[in-house]
Amino acid sequence: MEVALFITCVNDTLFPQTGRATVELLERLGCEVRFPLEQTCCGQIHGNSGYGHQALPLVRRFVKAFGEYEHVVCPSGSCAAMVHEQYERLARESGDMGLLREVEALVPRVHELSLFITDVLGVEDVGAYYPHRVTYHPTCHALRIEQVGDAPLRLLRAVRGIDLVELPQATTCCGFGGTFAVKNAETSAAMLSDKLAAVQQTGAEVCTALDNSCLMHIGGGLSRLQAGARPVHLVEILSATEDRA
Structure with a gap:
């Protein structure tokens, strides 16, 4: 299964070990991981601060970066929530019906990591060992x-x-x-x-x-x-x- 990694800007800049661990785990579970270089911030900081209209360029960029993938996996509940909770509303409020259609098609294909593993891959035992x-x-x-x-x-x-x-x-x-x-x-x-x-x-x-x-x-x-x-x-x-x- 091919998946695209939506790493998030916080992980990319401050916690690269999380990104590496995500790739290692997904590959161990049989996924082919792709990393679209066009990705950047999802716009959460704008949307959650009341500046949703300023997040629109980031919504468009997200759609451009990930629109071709059947599954997009994100190791962040809050960034996945930004896509699921706010993208359709922001696209609708913009009046850009083309963007709205693209967002509506993409949003269901974006998965928070733990739900992707349990609900999409159907796995609970990932073969991990952690004696702590x-x-x-x-x-x-x-x-x-x-x-x-x-x-x-x-x-x-x-x-x-x-x-x-x-x-x-x-x-x-x-x-x-x-x-x-x-x-x-x-x-x-x-x-x-x-x-x-x-x-x-x-x-x-x-x-x-x-x-x-x-x-x-x-x-x-x-x-x-x-x-x-x-x-x-x-x-x-x-x-x-x-x-x-």
């Missing part, structure tokens, strides 16, 4: 917009060697929220404090999630506390094998 104590934080966009449900947990439970521990009050927001963390820093910090306490309560070595943006926020807090836990994207766990443990 891990807790999972369900990020807001992945949980509430992408509706990933327990797909990430099913994938984690099948990992050999893992000690998976439940995160208390897991579904509460970590306080990142993109520009929210900048515009409402005190509120964001208070929300993060609660999340950090929950992570520490588990005794986990690793906090994992589907979004590196949230993991960056959580990881910064863990580092400042010298908590002994570190953030790791879900796909980096799923791509790990016994010979690299």
Whole structure:
């Protein structure tokens, strides 16, 4: 199966190891991975900040970059959610009916990574080995917009060697929220404090999630506390094998 990797700008610029892990995992599962060089930001920062009209050039670029592919896979719940939640509305509001038709055709073919593995490929055991104590934080966009449900947990439970521990009050927001963390820093910090306490309560070595943006926020807090836990994207766990443990 041929798939196109929508890496996202955050992963491309700050977390390249996530992109490499995604390619390794998808290829291990029998996919031929393509990386359209034309891709760039999906426009989420514009759309979520009330400047949707300024995201339109990025919507058009996305359609141009990925329009020919049957499956587009994204290792980010929030960026996949931007495509699924806002692209059709933005295209319709622009009055560009040609763009709207292209978006309507493409949007159903864009998949958040964990759902692509479980629902499209029909796989739960990806052959991973990760001998660490891990807790999972369900990020807001992945949980509430992408509706990933327990797909990430099913994938984690099948990992050999893992000690998976439940995160208390897991579904509460970590306080990142993109520009929210900048515009409402005190509120964001208070929300993060609660999340950090929950992570520490588990005794986990690793906090994992589907979004590196949230993991960056959580990881910064863990580092400042010298908590002994570190953030790791879900796909980096799923791509790990016994010979690299």
